[in-house]
Amino acid sequence: MMTIYISVAVLLGLAYFRVQLWLWSLILVVGITVLAYAWGASAGISVGVGAVAAVAAVLLNVRPLRREVLTRPLFSLFKRLLPPLSETEREALEAGTVGWDGELFSGDPDWQKLLDLPEPALSEAEQQFLDGTVDVLCRMLDDWQIVAKNKDLPPDVWQYLKEQRFFGMIIPPEYGGLGFSALGHSAVIMKIASRSITAAVTVMVPNSLGPAELLLHYGTSAQKDHYLPRLAKGDEIPCFALTGPEAGSDAAAMPDRGIVSKGLFNGEEIVGIRLNWEKRYITLGPVATLLGLAFKLEDPDHLLGAKEDLGITLALIPTNTPGITIGNRHVPLDMPFMNGPNWGKDVFIPLDWIIGGPERAGQGWRLLMESLGVGRSISLPALSTGAGKLACRATGAYARIRRQFRVPIGQMEGVEEALARIGGLTYQIEAARSLTCAAVDRGEKPAVLSAVVKYTATERMRQVLNDAMDIQGGSGICLGPRNLLGRPYQSIPIGITVEGANILTRTLIVFGQGAIRSHPYVLKEMQAVAEPDQAAGLRAFDEHFFAHVGFTISTGVRAFISGLTGGQLLPVPDGPNRRILQRTSRLSSAFVLTADTAMLILGGNLKRKEKLSGRLADILSNLYLISAVVKQFEDRGRPKEEQPLMEWACAESFRVIETSFQEFLRNFPNRPVAWLLRLATFPLGFRSAAPKDDLGHQVAGLLMTPSPTRNRLTQGIFVPTDVDEPLGRIEDALVKVIVAEVVEKKLRLAQRQGVIRETREADLPAAGIAAGVITTEEAQEVEQANAARAEVIRVDDFPSATLRQGGDQ
Template sequence: MLIALLVTLLAILVLGFIRAPLIVWTIGAVAAAGAASYQCGSYIALGVVLALGVLLNVKPIRRAILTGPIFGIFRKITPAMSQTEQEAINAGTVWWDRDLFSGAPDYKRLHDIPAPKLSAEEQAFYDGPTEELCKLIDDWKINHELKDLPPEVWSFIKEKGFLGMIIKKQYGGLEFSNFAHAKIVTKIATRGGSAAVSVMVPNSLGPGELLQHYGTEEQKNYYLPRLAIGKEIPCFALTSPQAGSDAGGIPDFGIVCRGSYTDPRTGQRHENVLGMRVTWEKRYITLGPIATILGLAFKLYDPDHLLGDKEEVGITCALIPTEHEGVQIGRRHYPSGGVFQNGPNWGKDVFIPMDWIIGGQAYVGQGWRMLVECLSVGRCISLPAMSVASGQLASFTTGAYARIRDQFGLSIGRFEGVDEAIARIGGFTYQMDAAQRLALSGLDMGEKPSVLSGILKYHNTERMRKTINDAMDVHGGKGVCVGPRNYLARGYQAIPVAITVEGANILTRSMIIYGQGAIRCHPYVLREMRAAMNKDLKDFDDAFVGHLGFVGSNMIRSLVLGLTGSLIASSPRSGPTAGYYRDITRLSSAFALLSDMAMFSLGGSLKFKEKLSARLGDMLSNLYIATASLKRFEDDGAPQEDLPLVRWAVEQALYDCQQAMDGFLANLPSRPLAFVLSKVIFPLGRRFQQPSDHTGTQIARLLMEPSASRARLTQNVFVPKSESDSVGVLDLALKAVIETEALEGKLRKAQRDGKLKAIRAKDRLDEAVAAGLLTTAERDAVVRARQLKREVVMVDDFDQELQSHDAGVGVREAV
């Protein structure tokens, strides 16, 4: 009997682990019941199992007795979704995120995704015009003197087509890939945030993208060629003072009516045409103060039924020339961290014709759908790219600075506290770049991953915040004193902008990521909800039975993988990263189980349990970041010298996923359920740890000297060749300091031994040459290294009015 029980238990575990179909479970159960009945001489158990088998496998009976009544209850308790919620849920596509929700990610599918790369034309643009634009950017001058990009920079941006990267060639645009778009923005952002914002906004969510997807042929043929060459400067006005994150609650409105207007483009007067009178007040509109074409979102009403039966038509998007009578534009906001053009605009009872609606009259009321469908693309590119730029610049500058700057006769990067901060900078930068790269691959394959766009927006900007904070800590006073030499201050000041725009991070984490992910990525939930909405019992029956099997399988898989330390899971790679794939599979099964248990125990109220929803979103996000980091490692050719970076990135993501699970279980309202789930998911305790100190030190060492790993991690940083530039001098100083480190050590020892007695440093060098400790060439190398080091560690000083800063090296003699 004991052997039979063990065999039965083993069979249950195996069938659950491999996700056997219902019919296989039924056959197994019948066989076990038959054997037991034969041994006992009673066939009651066999009869019960056979009855259950018929109930579960014969669909008409199952629907009549089991799933039919459940369907009725499900329809009553399923919370209704507003139209805006439905459109947000339906927007975009699901992609690799679906695999992570499945509990059994298909790693072959992951690695079959082509690695993103630039075409020859894109590479030439990246190496040519993008490099030239970076050379023209003087971020100090832009932000503190001109409060705008210089005219020559604006001219260059327009002339070279930077504003038309997403516009198709047939309309005069560059038609670059999403990967190229992101890399170009990243490189510009490492040189100047204001310039990067000015370039990225017309290529992100706005008139250009909306026109290409929904515009009439007349609108496309007129506007797109003009947008491509900067003849028109676009902006898109969505946010209102009373409606920020709640974009669906905008108070701006239009009333359908007949009226007259003069077209500012042609000067032609039009009388008694069908249109609308629009009243709006918008703010935070990037490029708004200088825009020539205003994309405007408002709610449209038709009280006189000039369009149809509906009085409330819905959110509508229109294009309005800013010279049009009644449009108020031109005033500016003053964003922290940059003085890119940003400001309010407004209008009262401004009449516009129906053909100014994007897509024409056929698209009235379709504005929200248009926006959410396009948003997933832009949110994968703009702010994530600027976050990557911040991480790469922090890695490049902080690694070099920590090697160049010394205290107590030792490079500050050798101190473990500083080493720990540098490791985080490098590790988070690797995560950010990997996460965006994978998403960009999906975009260029035609995907519009709405859930992943939320993950990128939140987690990249939060990691940007962490990397810049750590970089500021390492730089100390160098980062605190604002001036032309300070390459960190503007990024530090700009953090609130990235955290706030395109959906505030608090909202994105607590509502959007999991709110969309649970429904879109789950293999069964959306089918069940649609079946309930469509009153389709057959579809609900299939989805519900599949869902039950999915829950049971994930419970078994979580327990087995927890007990075995993931060792029985498969891995697509051998070697040092193999275990990470197995651990991700384990946590993916656990995440899927927790997700279902949250929906089961909380039902529709989960929508309002934002802290729990945020933790579920953190689980999904960190699983994505871990797999993206592994994908990047493989795409780079699995270089062994990058192992510390990929180890740190994956181990931190797995640890963060575990911590989110721990926090979720600690706060799940049903305490008995939380106890059971804890024992199933973590039967041997919480085993995932943060990256080791040794791994962190390896990363710090990689960033503190020229290496292939450092070059890969910081590949998009614009590095001027001039030593008078605060970033350009770093590489020169780093190489000079490394080359003279042994000589400096010899000099310090000679001074301690009393062989060098002069007070002034330069006099001690002369003593060293006279004593034969240094050759003349070695002394010159030390002098050169010290000059470069001085320029690296110096901060700017100004006159009393803080207007004129010092001119650089040589202003005063070093001690």
């Protein structure tokens, strides 16, 4: 029996440490021979058993033999089983780059690699722009006036945006733009979003998916020289028309068509494109002068070559081109940023209006996939983080200022629980925002992680603002100039919906694309099977398939052993986060084993099992959030006072990960496999729970108390000092309320002791002076705090006649 135990231990060790196949085979042959002899077999039989094992080892290790005997039948089987990829699916899978998501899919993340990355930092020019130019813009913005009355940004704001190159943040200086990094671009959007969602979206769109982004990467020299300076100065206002009534997320179903044909342009007959389209939900569409258009291009007369269906193509078209109709405005949940439909009927354009020129005809989907990844990485996470930080700052202070039952509402445990979520989730999305921007600035094009950060940031914004509205109560739901959160709350579904609705992003993209794109072998196997050269495809498939088999066996062993030990044997960098990193590595191996098993058992059906793939997406997303949170904490020098935020954020993600594993395994259709998976990944059961109440208490306290930690958590938003501003009024009241709390304790004690018999709050200071309990100066502190509190909790009201006229006059 001891021999069996030793043998099993050796095999597990070989798998755990991922030894090479030849060494594994050699040890296995020797081991089988020795075991046969130890169990009583004769020397001849033992040698015979060893010989059989040796033949199997040779079959596995001699590649030409392995390819003919084992790989070729498997290769043919995979060709039959794998569903054919459409051109759009293939381009989507191959777009962008793999970064930290590849480490998470390895089952053994290299944490030192992550921690050694430089800390994300703004340049001096970016910081000056934020502190000066952006602050000036924020002071110009009156969001109530913009939304309730004008339904647009004021003309002076539009002019300022153009003059200060807000629409050219991503355009290099040589073309007249600001040349900001992804982090700088994100920081600008985040600060503006804390002031006005309408202004933030207006600035956001020209700098994310749009003509400038596409021209920079794919435009011809002539296109860049002509358009980029004009876009940088605001002489051209761009929009990008992708979504239509019949094709939102399903680009393959796009009905918009361009036909290569001959026609007259400026009085001359040329070969061009005749276009017909209908688009909607196009941000900046109503005011755009330059239209980026996605359409399917066809060449029935073969004017460009033998191919008739050229595929999705992108073009730049001035909106004054004959045949274009710019429609009326949409009203996205009362947010008055410019958004609306447009149409084109028999619009004839030259071929060189194709982005990148005629040679880019049919390459539009790949261009879009790569550009969408960058846009998702920056714009919406920035907007979400700005809203989250505003809620932390404003609602945290409000919970200290507002009182019920003579105590600050933030001291009530129900409110405290919501405050902890506001702080912890905002800490998460700030970490993910900065880490993902840093990846873009290193030249990465994060295809999968862009979807992760867009999905997680906007969903956490939803939770944060819901909690903030619960705490604010009536002051949150009554709109007016004093209300800081009503408009961000209204904007939640906008962020959830645009650049890929979150339901689709979670169930189809994060895991559906990630399982193929980020996995070390799956995409390579699919490419090998699709290789036109059969011999080359067979060789590649042989290499990747058997590497995949070894990887899966090793990952299963690592997941099982780590599950038994809680990951405590896993090597990770030393420090206060050691256990967090070990737990994350352990869950990474459990995730990869589960993902591999799901793909093996369900095959192509997995992409239709969206509930299952959505849970795997939640696991991957939260593994990334933990990584970002730890990286952020380490970059900041492990500040002790910030540790509750870091621990709460990680604990919450661990809870979501284990809950997602539970739900996945409970609903996996092959029950024996689900049972085996549970045994392999969680042999001791599920252990993670929600963050402890004491931890939540500490996080809530950080939001309600002025401190460097509170400032760091909300860093980058616009914080006015003027008490006529809603946030400035709250900031002023918070300081006064905290100062007065010391005096109020004296008054409460005097009441309990019978020294003061007055019960009316307003009369307590005077009674305290009369009783000699407090000084006149202390009474003034209480009165100032009471006056400031009254101003903060006051809500706007309007005459009925004014509301009938459509707004505050």
